[in-house]
Amino acid sequence: MSVDRAVVAKIASLARIRLDDAALDRMAPELNQILAWVEQLAEVDVSGVEPMSAVIPQALRLRDDVIDADPLTGGGVRDLVLANAPAAEHGFFGVPKVIE
Amino acid sequence: MTALNELGVRAIRDGVAAGDFTAREVADACNAAVASAAALNAFILATPDDALAAAERGDADRAAGRALGPLAGVPIGMKDLFATRGVQTSAASHILEGFVPPYESTVSQKLWDAGAGMLGKLNLDQFAMGSSNETSHFGAVASPWRKAGSNAALAPGGSSGGSSAAIAARLCPAATGTDTGGSIRQPAAFTGICGIKPTYGRCSRWGIVAFASSLDQAGPMARSVEDCAILLEAMAGFDPKDSTSLDLPVPGWSAALDPDLRGKRVGIPREYRMEGTDAAILKSWEDGIAWLKDAGARIVDVSLPHTRYALPAYYIIAPAEASSNLARYDGVRYGLRELPQGAGLQEMYAATRAAGFGEEVKRRVLIGTYVLSAGFYDAYYTQAMKVRTLVARDFEKAWAHCDVLLAPTTPTAAFALGDKLDDPLAMYLNDVFSVPASLAGLPAMSVPAGLDPDGLPLGLQVIGRPFDEQSVLNAGMAIEQRAGFVAKPERWW
Numbered sequence: 400m401s402v403d404r405a406v407v408a409k410i411a412s413l414a415r416i417r418l419d420d421a422a423l424d425r426m427a428p429e430l431n432q433i434l435a436w437v438e439q440l441a442e443v444d445v446s447g448v449e450p451m452s453a454v455i456p457q458a459l460r461l462r463d464d465v466i467d468a469d470p471l472t473g474g475g476v477r478d479l480v481l482a483n484a485p486a487a488e489h490g491f492f493g494v495p496k497v498i499e
Numbered sequence: 500m501t502a503l504n505e506l507g508v509r510a511i512r513d514g515v516a517a518g519d520f521t522a523r524e525v526a527d528a529c530n531a532a533v534a535s536a537a538a539l540n541a542f543i544l545a546t547p548d549d550a551l552a553a554a555e556r557g558d559a560d561r562a563a564g565r566a567l568g569p570l571a572g573v574p575i576g577m578k579d580l581f582a583t584r585g586v587q588t589s590a591a592s593h594i595l596e597g598f599v600p601p602y603e604s605t606v607s608q609k610l611w612d613a614g615a616g617m618l619g620k621l622n623l624d625q626f627a628m629g630s631s632n633e634t635s636h637f638g639a640v641a642s643p644w645r646k647a648g649s650n651a652a653l654a655p656g657g658s659s660g661g662s663s664a665a666i667a668a669r670l671c672p673a674a675t676g677t678d679t680g681g682s683i684r685q686p687a688a689f690t691g692i693c694g695i696k697p698t699y700g701r702c703s704r705w706g707i708v709a710f711a712s713s714l715d716q717a718g719p720m721a722r723s724v725e726d727c728a729i730l731l732e733a734m735a736g737f738d739p740k741d742s743t744s745l746d747l748p749v750p751g752w753s754a755a756l757d758p759d760l761r762g763k764r765v766g767i768p769r770e771y772r773m774e775g776t777d778a779a780i781l782k783s784w785e786d787g788i789a790w791l792k793d794a795g796a797r798i799v800d801v802s803l804p805h806t807r808y809a810l811p812a813y814y815i816i817a818p819a820e821a822s823s824n825l826a827r828y829d830g831v832r833y834g835l836r837e838l839p840q841g842a843g844l845q846e847m848y849a850a851t852r853a854a855g856f857g858e859e860v861k862r863r864v865l866i867g868t869y870v871l872s873a874g875f876y877d878a879y880y881t882q883a884m885k886v887r888t889l890v891a892r893d894f895e896k897a898w899a900h901c902d903v904l905l906a907p908t909t910p911t912a913a914f915a916l917g918d919k920l921d922d923p924l925a926m927y928l929n930d931v932f933s934v935p936a937s938l939a940g941l942p943a944m945s946v947p948a949g950l951d952p953d954g955l956p957l958g959l960q961v962i963g964r965p966f967d968e969q970s971v972l973n974a975g976m977a978i979e980q981r982a983g984f985v986a987k988p989e990r991w992w
Binding site for chain 2: 402406407410411412413414415416417418426429430432433434436437438439440441443445448449450451452453454455457459460462469471472476479480482483484485486492494495496497
């Protein structure tokens with residue numbers, strides 16, 4: 400499977416990365432080269448093999464249902480949460496208007 | 500007397516504790532070394548005051564007779580992928596340039612709690628994506644090493660290239676690294692130092708800028724196996740804030756170091772004998788086999804039949820996870836925002852990410868988006884995850900025949916900056932020997948083995964069973980003792 404310029408433009412749109420024409424021209428052959436190379440995986444017989452999502456088998460832990468169990472990552476730190484925002488106003492993140 | 504910035508972790512710790520010199524003197528020496536090495540570009544940001552403050556705390560504790568931490572008086576470099584409270588954490592990207600975390604990563608906090616001080620934030624490949632440190636928004640790092648008779652700048656490896664360069668150049672005794680597909684081991688090999696990636700889950704990922712979460716693992720880099728063990732003890736440990744953190748006690752690796760390998764079996768994976776591997780690398784592998792035999796180990800031939808598929812599987816899995824992890828950079832909550840005149844929210848996202856991500860990061864996010872997209876998910880992503888199972892199974896079968904594996908760390912010595920920049924695939928192939936252990940979550944270490952005919956360092960890699968960092972460190976030490984690697988780069992910076 401190879402990707403053409405239109406497919407790369409579609410992927411870029413899904414990934415929310417603006418690519419201009421020059422970038423599309425550059426990226427399409429690079430992605431094709433990489434994809435052609437990873438496609439050798441298709442020759443591996445994986446019948447009956449489960450996909451591995453965790454290398455060390457572990458059960459997910461549950462923590463106690465306590466509010467602000469860890470004060471640093473709990474609530475009540477609005478100003479810290481907003482401190483690095485490029486635009487914060489009135490205690491909220493600011494974004495361009497999304498409703499007409 | 501050896502200059503203080505040339506000393507290792509243990510020598511500094513013990514010297515400070517014994518009163519041979521003060522932590523302040525060590526911090527001064529390292530700060531000065533950092534300040535005089537701008538040509539290496541190893542640091543994105545120097546934090547001399549942090550190093551001095553930690554040193555003065557150590558000296559005051561000693562003067563007052565208080566117990567000293569296991570890293571008291573030891574100044575280190577911190578890869579700029581670890582969130583440090585109040586200090587810019589950029590992941591060497593433009594999109595996080597100026598980001599100042601209001602929190603501290605678990606691993607860095609543990610190091611400070613052990614008494615270490617921070618010399619600065621070390622350069623790396625952008626979001627840890629790269630094998631040469633050339634994808635950094637803040638410019639490439641130059642290795643302190645050069646080929647004999649040449650002035651060409653060489654890659655320090657990547658992604659922990661600032662860490663490797665700084666340690667090899669004696670700017671600091673040790674540094675943190677992170678390893679997703681070889682980012683500790685490959686730069687360690689390129690610069691003639693040691694580095695260990697522990698078992699996945701040993702070190703908390705909390706507060707480390709995420710690249711590929713099922714693979715990312717922090718570890719120490721230093722100039723000796725023992726120094727790595729001391730540092731890893733401070734960095735490892737259970738953290739409830741990381742859902743994949745191992746809830747296991749941290750062994751006393753440094754006290755248990757034992758290079759006597761009698762009764763141990765060392766596996767030599769025959770599939771690692773690949774075409775395109777330098778003759779000097781193959782020679783160093785033979786040396787390593789002889790050294791481990793001399794240490795008492797029995798050498799056994801083993802097979803890891805899916806080795807050649809590990810790298811293509813990695814280059815599906817890691818970009819897939821990256822495309823998901825990097826979705827957080829949206830120009831809203833932190834980091835860069837690009838808001839073209841009249842742009843809406845979606846255009847702001849796309850413009851921000853176009854301006855904030857470098858070429859390699861974009862490439863990987865696009866690959867990841869593609870392999871996860873409807874219609875291609877099973878053919879690429881699920882297939883790669885199944886191959887990952889097979890790669891891990893190969894190792895499990897090998898452990899029936901051996902206790903550790905010995906292989907080269909890289910297929911070549913350090914390459915020149917710019918050499919592989921226009922060929923992403925050639926760059927990826929440099930990780931061919933390091934990626935399999937990453938996919939299987941295994942502890943793996945690189946130790947210097949010697950110099951190639953050009954005078955460049957070569958590394959040997961030891962891979963161990965899950966949770967068995969001790970055997971990896973022990974075999975590493977057996978190599979270290981026999982390799983007698985004392986070469987250091989001649990100062991040009």
